[in-house]
Amino acid sequence: MTNPIADIEGANFILALGTNTTETHPVIATKIKQAVRAGGILAVVDPRQTELARLAHYHLALKPGTDIALLNGLANVILTEDLYNKDFVAERTEGFAAWKETVLKYPPEVVAGITGIAADTIREVARGYARSANATILYTMGITQHICGTDNVLAIANLAMLCGHIGKPYSGVNPLRGQNNVQGACDMGGLPNVLTGYQPVADPDVRAKFAAAWGVTSLPEQPGLTVGEMMEGAAAGKLRAMYIMGENPVLSDPDSTHVVHALEKLDFLVVQDIFLTETARLADVVLPAASFAEKDGTFTNTERRVQRVRKAIEPVGEAKPDWQIICLVATAMGYPMQYGSPAEIMAEIARLTPSYGGISYQRLEQGSLVWPCPSPDHPGTPRLHVGKFARGLGKFHPVEYVPPAELPDEEYPFILNTGRRYFHYHTGTMTLRTGALEEYYAQEHLEINPADARTLGITDGDRVRVISRRGQVEVTARVVDTVPPGVVFTSFHFPEVAINRLTNTARDPVAKIPELKVCAVRVEKIA
Amino acid sequence: MANVTLTINGQQVTVPAGSTILQAAEKLNIFIPTLCYEPILTRPASCRICVVEVKGSKNLVPACAALARDGMVVETDTPEVIEARRTIIDLLLANHPMDCLTCGRNGDCRLQDYAFMYGVRESSFSGEKHNYPLEDDNPFYIRDMNKCILCGKCVRVCAEIQGNSVIDFTYRGFNTKIAAFMDVPMSQSECVFCGNCVAYCPTGALQEKYLRSHARTWEVQKVTTVCPYCGTGCTLDLNVKNGKVVGVTSTDGEVNGKALCVKGRFGFGFIHHPDRLQQPLIKKDGRLVESTWDEAIQLIATRLGEVKAQYGADAIGFLTSARCTNEENYLLSKLARAVIGTNNIDHCARL
Numbered sequence: 001m002t003n004p005i006a007d008i009e010g011a012n013f014i015l016a017l018g019t020n021t022t023e024t025h026p027v028i029a030t031k032i033k034q035a036v037r038a039g040g041i042l043a044v045v046d047p048r049q050t051e052l053a054r055l056a057h058y059h060l061a062l063k064p065g066t067d068i069a070l071l072n073g074l075a076n077v078i079l080t081e082d083l084y085n086k087d088f089v090a091e092r093t094e095g096f097a098a099w100k101e102t103v104l105k106y107p108p109e110v111v112a113g114i115t116g117i118a119a120d121t122i123r124e125v126a127r128g129y130a131r132s133a134n135a136t137i138l139y140t141m142g143i144t145q146h147i148c149g150t151d152n153v154l155a156i157a158n159l160a161m162l163c164g165h166i167g168k169p170y171s172g173v174n175p176l177r178g179q180n181n182v183q184g185a186c187d188m189g190g191l192p193n194v195l196t197g198y199q200p201v202a203d204p205d206v207r208a209k210f211a212a213a214w215g216v217t218s219l220p221e222q223p224g225l226t227v228g229e230m231m232e233g234a235a236a237g238k239l240r241a242m243y244i245m246g247e248n249p250v251l252s253d254p255d256s257t258h259v260v261h262a263l264e265k266l267d268f269l270v271v272q273d274i275f276l277t278e279t280a281r282l283a284d285v286v287l288p289a290a291s292f293a294e295k296d297g298t299f300t301n302t303e304r305r306v307q308r309v310r311k312a313i314e315p316v317g318e319a320k321p322d323w324q325i326i327c328l329v330a331t332a333m334g335y336p337m338q339y340g341s342p343a344e345i346m347a348e349i350a351r352l353t354p355s356y357g358g359i360s361y362q363r364l365e366q367g368s369l370v371w372p373c374p375s376p377d378h379p380g381t382p383r384l385h386v387g388k389f390a391r392g393l394g395k396f397h398p399v400e401y402v403p404p405a406e407l408p409d410e411e412y413p414f415i416l417n418t419g420r421r422y423f424h425y426h427t428g429t430m431t432l433r434t435g436a437l438e439e440y441y442a443q444e445h446l447e448i449n450p451a452d453a454r455t456l457g458i459t460d461g462d463r464v465r466v467i468s469r470r471g472q473v474e475v476t477a478r479v480v481d482t483v484p485p486g487v488v489f490t491s492f493h494f495p496e497v498a499i500n501r502l503t504n505t506a507r508d509p510v511a512k513i514p515e516l517k518v519c520a521v522r523v524e525k526i527a
Numbered sequence: 528m529a530n531v532t533l534t535i536n537g538q539q540v541t542v543p544a545g546s547t548i549l550q551a552a553e554k555l556n557i558f559i560p561t562l563c564y565e566p567i568l569t570r571p572a573s574c575r576i577c578v579v580e581v582k583g584s585k586n587l588v589p590a591c592a593a594l595a596r597d598g599m600v601v602e603t604d605t606p607e608v609i610e611a612r613r614t615i616i617d618l619l620l621a622n623h624p625m626d627c628l629t630c631g632r633n634g635d636c637r638l639q640d641y642a643f644m645y646g647v648r649e650s651s652f653s654g655e656k657h658n659y660p661l662e663d664d665n666p667f668y669i670r671d672m673n674k675c676i677l678c679g680k681c682v683r684v685c686a687e688i689q690g691n692s693v694i695d696f697t698y699r700g701f702n703t704k705i706a707a708f709m710d711v712p713m714s715q716s717e718c719v720f721c722g723n724c725v726a727y728c729p730t731g732a733l734q735e736k737y738l739r740s741h742a743r744t745w746e747v748q749k750v751t752t753v754c755p756y757c758g759t760g761c762t763l764d765l766n767v768k769n770g771k772v773v774g775v776t777s778t779d780g781e782v783n784g785k786a787l788c789v790k791g792r793f794g795f796g797f798i799h800h801p802d803r804l805q806q807p808l809i810k811k812d813g814r815l816v817e818s819t820w821d822e823a824i825q826l827i828a829t830r831l832g833e834v835k836a837q838y839g840a841d842a843i844g845f846l847t848s849a850r851c852t853n854e855e856n857y858l859l860s861k862l863a864r865a866v867i868g869t870n871n872i873d874h875c876a877r878l
C-alpha cells in the first residue's frame with residue numbers, strides 16, 4: 001500500500017476494485033464503512049454483489065476480466081472532460097502523450113460494450129474520482145489474478161497519476177495483501193529474482209554483498225523458477241527435489257491435479273508445516289513446525305508495517321519454530337547456521353537490507369515500524385511517493401484490454417470465479433480446525449444465479465458437479481442473485497471442494513500470477 | 528485552539544477548549560467511574576455513574592459529556608456524588624443475577640469493580656428481575672441479557688466501529704433489551720461474530736464462549752502478538768492458561784484498536800488441535816511413520832546433497848511461506864541461495 005490503512009477513513013472517494021473487503025480484510029472494511037458514514041463516496045468494481053457492493057454508491061458489476069477496459073474508460077472521461085490534474089502530470093510524470101493516445105481509444109460507449117457497465121455510470125464514477133479532494137484506490141486478487149494482472153495494476157497507477165491522487169494523505173494506490181506475512185515473504189527475498197528488500201540477484205554488487213555476509217564465495221546469478229515453473233519443471237523431470245515450508249500448493253495452486261502429479265514425480269520432497277496438509281501427505285519427510293503462538297518473530301502487514309510476533313506457549317509436542325529447523329538443516333549440510341534468537345536474525349536482515357536498515361527488536365518493543373526505515377533514527381515511512389516517486393518521475397504505461405485466456409463456449413458455458421469466505425482462510429488448514437469457525441460455516445457452496453439455476457433445473461441445496469477442461473468437483477448449489485448470470489462462484493477453503501482442480505494455470509507474463517479469477521466451466525445437476 | 532483552565536478537587540488543570548470534565552480529570556489522574564462512556568464512540572451520557580459536582584450548578588453533571596469551562600470548579604468525590612453513584616449501582620444490582628461466583632467475567636467486570644469500590648453489597652430495592660434464557664446459539668460468544676446494564680456500548684460499537692448495526696435497543700421500559708432486528712437469535716441475524724461488541728461490554732452480558740468457560744480472568748496470562756490470518760495485521764492478546772492458548776482478547780492495536788474479525792478473535796482453536804504435527808515423519812514403504820529429529824534432518828541433508836551432486840543446485844526448489852515470520856523467510860532464502868546455491872525460491876504471494 002502507498003498509504004496507511006488509517007488513511008482510508010479520511011478518503012472522500014474510494015474506488016474498490018476486485019476486493020471483497022468485508023470478507024477478506026474485515027478490519028480494513030470497517031475503515032471503509034467509517035469513511036462512507038462520514039460522507040465519503042464508495043464505488044465498487046466487482047462482478048458479484050458483495051456486501052461491500054451493497055454498501056456502495058456505485059456498484060460496477062463488470063464482466064470478469066474486463067478491468068483494463070474500465071480503467072481506461074475512466075481515464076478517458078477524465079481526459080476528455082478535462083478533469084485531470086495538469087500540474088501533477090506536468091511536474092511528476094512522464095509518458096503522458098503516448099499513453100493518452102491509447103486511452104482515447106476507450107470512450108465510455110465502447111467500454112460499456114466490453115464491460116457491460118452503462119456509459120453514464122462510467123462517466124459519473126470518473127468525475128467523482130477526479131473531482132474529490134482525496135481519492136483512494138483499493139484492490140486485491142480480483143485485479144492481480146488475471147493473465148493481464150500486471151497491466152491491471154499499471155492501469156490503476158495511470159488513473160491515480162492522472163488525478164494526482166497519490167503521494168498525499170488519504171489518497172493512493174493500495175493493494176490489500178491476502179496473507180498475514182505475504183508482504184514480509186516478498187520483502188525477505190522469498191522470490192526467485194530478488195534478495196531482501198527487492199535487491200536483484202542479477203546485480204553483481206548485491207551478490208557480492210550477500211556472499212560476503214553469508215560467508216560463501218559466490219551466489220547464483222540467474223533468477224530462479226516461480227512456483228508455477230517449479231511445478232512444470234517437476235512434471236518434466238527437471239526439478240528433482242523440493243523443500244516446502246508452510247505452503248499447501250495442492251489446494252492453493254491452479255490445476256491441482258497437475259500439481260499433485262508434479263510433486264509425486266519428485267525424487268525427494270520435504271514439507272514443513274503445522275498440519276499434515278494435502279501437500280505434506282505427498283512428502284518423503286514431514287517436519288512439525290511451531291505455530292505463530294509458539295515463536296518469536298515479525299510479520300509485515302499489507303501497509304508495510306513490521307510488527308512483533310511474540311511467543312505465548314511452548315511448541316506442541318516436538319514441533320520446532322521454522323527458523324530453528326532451517327538452522328538444523330543448513331548445519332547438517334555442512335553450513336553451520338546458528339542464531340540465539342530471531343532478534344539476531346533481524347539484526348542480520350537490517351545490515352543487508354536498506355529498507356529494513358533501521359528495524360530492530362529493541363525499537364519494535366516501542367511500537368511497529370513501517371518500511372522504508374533505513375536507519376536507527378528513521379521514523380519509518382507510512383506514505384510512499386510523497387513529493388517524488390521512487391523511480392523519479394511516475395511513468396504512464398499504455399495498456400490495452402485483452403480478454404481472459406479461457407472464455408466460456410458452448411461446452412463450458414460458465415465463468416468460474418473463485419475467492420474467499422469471511423469465516424475461513426486460504427486452504428482451510430487452520431480455520432477448519434478451530435472448534436468454532438468450521439462449526440458455524442461447515443460446508444462450501446457454489447453460488448449460481450437464479451436464471452441459470454432454472455435453466456439447468458437446479459434448486460437451492462442440490463448437489464452439482466462443476467467441470468472444467470482440467471478437472472471437476474462436486475458441491476452443493478446455493479441459488480443467489482449476488483452472482484450475475486453466466487458466472488458461478490466458490491472458495492478454495494475446503495479440501496472436499498478442491499476448486500483449484502478446475503482453475504487455469506495461464507499466467508500473467510510478468511508477475512506470473514495465474515488466472516484464478518476466470519476459467520470456463522460447465523455445471524451439471526447430480527441426479 | 529484556545530485552552531480552558533479549571534479546578535478539579537482543588538487542583539488546577541488546563542485543557543483544550545472542547546474537552547470534557549472527564550478528560551480534564553484524566554489529565555490530573557483523578558478517577559471518575561464510567562460505564563456507557565468510551566472515548567472513540569458517541570456519548571449518550573445515559574448511565575450517569577460519572578456524575579460530578581460543578582460549583583454553581585443545581586444538579587450533578589455527567590463528566591463524560593459536560594464540557595470543561597474556564598474557571599469551573601469541580602468536585603468528584605463529595606458525599607452527594609458518592610451517594611448518587613451508590614444509588615445508580617444499587618439500581619443496577621436490583622436487576623442483576625449476582626452470580627459472580629460462577630460468572631466468566633468475575634474479576635473483569637466494571638459493575639463488580641464499582642460495587643466493591645462504593646461498598647454496595649446487595650441491592651436495597653426488591654423489584655422484578657429479568658429471567659431471560661442464556662443465548663448460546665453460536666460457537667463464538669454467549670449473551671446473558673440478565674447481566675446487561677443497557678449501557679448501549681455494544682450497539683454503538685456495532686454501528687460505529689464494525690459498521691454493521693446488527694443490534695439495537697428493543698422493547699420499552701423494564702423490558703428494554705438489546706437485540707438483533709425482530710429479536711431473532713444472533714445466528715439468524717446479520718451478525719458477523721466479530722465479537723467487537725463483546726470486547727467493549729463492561730459486564731458479563733457478552734462473553735467469549737470458550738475463553739470464559741475455560742479460565743477465570745485471573746488465571747490467564749496475556750501475550751500481545753499479531754493475528755496469523757489476513758494481511759491487515761491486527762494486534763491481539765493471546766490468553767494463556769497452563770501453557771495453552773484458551774482465548775483471544777482485544778488490546779489497543781496500532782492498526783485495529785480493539786477491533787478484530789471472527790477469525791482473529793475466535794479462530795485460535797487450531798493451535799491445540801489434535802491434528803497438529805508433533806513429530807517428524809519419514810516415508811517408509813509408502814507410509815509416513817514417526818521418526819526422530821536427528822534421523823529426519825540427516826535424511827534431508829543426505830538426499831538434498833545427493834540431488835544437488837547428481838543434477839545440480841537448480842534441480843532443487845524451495846517454497847517459502849506467507850505464513851511464516853520475516854526471519855524464517857529470510858533464513859529459507861539463505862538456505863536456498865547460500866547453502867544449496869539456487870534462486871529457485873518462491874511462495875504463494877500470487878495466490
Ligand code: SF4
Pocket residue numbers: 684685689691692693694717718719720721722723724725
Ligand atoms: S459480533 Fe460484531 S456484528 Fe455481531 S453484534 Fe457484535 S459487533 Fe455487531
Ligand code: SF4
Pocket residue numbers: 025026027028754755756757758759760761783786787788789790791792
Ligand atoms: S483479526 Fe481479522 S482482519 Fe484482523 S488480521 Fe486477523 S483476520 Fe485480518
